Amino acid sequence: MPVDVDAVVLSNTQLSHDYNSVTLAAPQLADQAEPGQFVMVKATAGDHPLLRRPFSVFEIQRDGDGRATGFSLLNTRVGVTTRAIYGLRRGDRVRCLGPLGRPFSLATPPAQAWMVAGGVGLAPFATLATSLRARQVDTTLFYGGRSAADLFYADMFGALGVHVRLSTDDGSRGDHGNVTVPLRAAFASIDRGSPLRLYACGPTPMMRAVTDLAASEGRNTDVSLEQIMGCGLGGCYSCVVPLRSAAGTHFVRSCLAGPIFDGSAVDWERLGR
């Protein structure tokens, strides 16, 4: 059951000029959150901005006894809310409504899991990796950024026992090119028949490219889409994703049915920007 909490900011780590991560005290919310779920955030008082914005739950904070105490957001500045989140100070308060949306469906051994992340699309994968590793799933993170300075938290995933394959547009770290470069290489090195689940989150063109590449290898990809969301609870019908089915293409609310969808069912042309 989603809760709306006035979460206190415990810390704000500015990772770069654009990226930061913010830790929030919110035991009730964090306790319920499952990998792939999101929260609707209001970071400023008043009408500016008016609406909340959706953010993935990044890491779950726990106390010595393993009880959830809060969670963090991984944030990149693009507009008014993300700028406000970038500038948060310890002690500030942020309203968070969640957890919302359907979680990832988890791979089970012997299936491997490949998580493909672009930029801030890394956010949903920390909790996913933790859950997958808890069930001993062999997990690999393909993580692409513009340059070496954009690849945050790669070590954290390594520490979880996740194989990490990096790539950068400028070749400054890992493979040169976008994240499909190491992904293509990985497909070449595994058996077509071996069980594998793919998860992707990042810019839309990247998720589409990953879906297409995987499809050409006979694989499905679970993509975590970033539709504009007005409410997060199914009230406004703003967040729809055009999904192909036998019965034709239908608009499905991402906040209720998603944000995770089978990439091959998405009508990418009609997804909006």
Added chain:
Amino acid sequence: MPVDVDAVVLSNTQLSHDYNSVTLAAPQLADQAEPGQFVMVKATAGDHPLLRRPFSVFEIQRDGDGRATGFSLLNTRVGVTTRAIYGLRRGDRVRCLGPLGRPFSLATPPAQAWMVAGGVGLAPFATLATSLRARQVDTTLFYGGRSAADLFYADMFGALGVHVRLSTDDGSRGDHGNVTVPLRAAFASIDRGSPLRLYACGPTPMMRAVTDLAASEGRNTDVSLEQIMGCGLGGCYSCVVPLRSAAGTHFVRSCLAGPIFDGSAVDWERLGR
């Protein structure tokens, strides 16, 4: 010439639950400010609130060489801007446009000066007292508040050589009752013919009462009115004061012709709330 500065908050002293004073770095503005002038303040980014709000220049800050480095505001929480000002933190920025309006016209010895302040109406009198004392004017401050806890900075005026007469609604300090109580007593004790200038700033009913009391003693009062101001520069015609003259009552822009007016010329009934 008014300037618009993005002034850095140097300190914020919360004097009570409602009152605070904020010191701002703004040498150019402070250097020009004369007693009774005001600044138009925007304390938050974005549209909330949209318009600036008028505030008196409270104290002028000076460096060791006497050069103006900034100024302070005396603020009381009533709405969105004043709440934001109450919560300002060191390092925050506040846009200040000023100095604006016509300054007080100063008393000259042998005339005495009586400044009558209610609540936050104290704000314009710190600079006025400094200027009056610099010209050796015998100056008295009548200062009324709800209770003792509301009477800030009385000592500061004492230190300037100003006689201070306090009153409180609950009698917890000074005379019991409103500020007209000690004022009435003072009138009783001076000669009707002795030169005297009166200045009043505070809630409208108080300024009106002071004007009437003074008039009954044959004295004029310069009142500093707090009309709602949209621009502070004469552009919007929102801030008008109904002024009686031989030619009838006319609406006069307070930001240009005021905020200081001869209280006996003001049509108090048509002043707005």
Added chain:
Amino acid sequence: MSVDLSVDVGGLRLANPFIAASGCFGYGLEYDEVVDLSTLGGVAVKGLFLEPREGHPPVRIVETPSGMLNAIGLQGIGARRFVADKLPVLRDRGAVVIVNICGSTVDEYAEIARILEDADGVGAIELNISCPNISKGGMMFGSSLQGTHDVVSAVRRVTTRPLIPKLTPNVADVASFALAARDAGADAVSLVNTFLAMAIDVETRRPKLSNIVGGLSGPAIRPIAVRMVHECRQAAPDLPIIGMGGIMTAEDALEFIIAGATAVQVGTANFVDPFVWDKLRDGLVAYLRRHAISSVAALVGTLDTTRG
């Protein structure tokens, strides 16, 4: 002091004046986990056509200063499936249901009303003759006096439920539409629907919404909406009004009530805060107590416009 929040809007009894606005609360059941639907004055469900509709492709909303534009295009399951799948559950939850209906033709409105007439649990019918986001129907009717009259009287003939045409603010004289609605048999009117508006992405030089234009809602429009409620009240003091447009707090709702609205709808605010309902009720109760007013009904239309 105990205060009475209940109101009667043209025969529709509500426990309190706060209704979830159509299109801003799905079919109500989406909020089952966060709100006890029986604690709302009422639930105006998402606008229904006779048949299911897909609506417009994304982008469907865009935020603007103190407001938002929407061009959802009335995606929905259609009247029959609503009656079959949603209405029984809503009834079970104790919700007072206001069914918002929309047609491309006068006959379609009447046809939906007929379907609803046979259904259990329809508290009232809200006639959406004011949706600005569809090419046929909606505002087409609501921006002509004749169209308003035609739709209202056609539906009036087939329904016994309280009938509440929802007026568009995209007209010069909204009060004349309230009168036309009343004369055609409306029990009350609701206003305002959204203002036709647009936003442009200057980098691409394209509209931000896929539908080019959309409807503006939220606090930005509140002062216009309050004025329109005031005008309708002046023109037709006996016609109950459901007021809306940018209500975020109890104080905002009070502006509408004092201007003449018997009840209010709350749309955009529910997106920002789905727990807003308790706050609205609490704020209203506190206000009534502070002013020693024993009922909301006694407050309706008490605006004092004599000069002070």
Added chain:
Amino acid sequence: MSVDLSVDVGGLRLANPFIAASGCFGYGLEYDEVVDLSTLGGVAVKGLFLEPREGHPPVRIVETPSGMLNAIGLQGIGARRFVADKLPVLRDRGAVVIVNICGSTVDEYAEIARILEDADGVGAIELNISCPNISKGGMMFGSSLQGTHDVVSAVRRVTTRPLIPKLTPNVADVASFALAARDAGADAVSLVNTFLAMAIDVETRRPKLSNIVGGLSGPAIRPIAVRMVHECRQAAPDLPIIGMGGIMTAEDALEFIIAGATAVQVGTANFVDPFVWDKLRDGLVAYLRRHAISSVAALVGTLDTTRG
């Protein structure tokens, strides 16, 4: 890359598209100390009646979400004193002056236009047929097609200056008013004036403005204003438009220009930031450079409404 900011609005040449909106910049001279008036595209002076007017008593403005209401009531010095006292100084400052005029009767509009015809330094006449804050004149004319036609053609007969009726947004179909204005001889239209609106003090249950209602301006109305400019452009592609309503930044102005405005007026933003003019110009120049567009004129009405 050098870019050309100059525009021609129905015969009125402006060095750049940014005009100070009427009623938001006094008679211009109030800003002598803070702005070099010759650097503005133009100055639309405060609405003038034939005779001096006192306007409404305070309270005259109230802030609303992302906007403000005003009911100034056209306090002013009257046309003759303007011509005698203000116009010569404005001319001396190098300002392009747009004189906003208002009448209680058609004849009064014509009479003021005649006075202006004999004066030096009148760049254009803006016909205020859209002020919502006065009981006689203003919006009374601008909310009827006949009234619009009557005022425009009467003034057209007596003036050779560029004639720019200012349209009210308080109508159902603003484009029809643009067409009526054009057909009556207007050289351009400006829009929008403010939206009729009100705010209520719920503690006293009285209107916050002494005049009860007022006009809403500021960012809140921008999406509606942009839509209206778009509609006028669609209906009358050859009629130049001066767009306005909530412009705070160059990007906001670009929305209007892309929607079809040849120039824009900036009102409320000037209250918030009297130094806004340099920022607007700089932002526009930066945009044109970034997009390699050599002139503002080339950008007007370039909105792409084909589906992507």
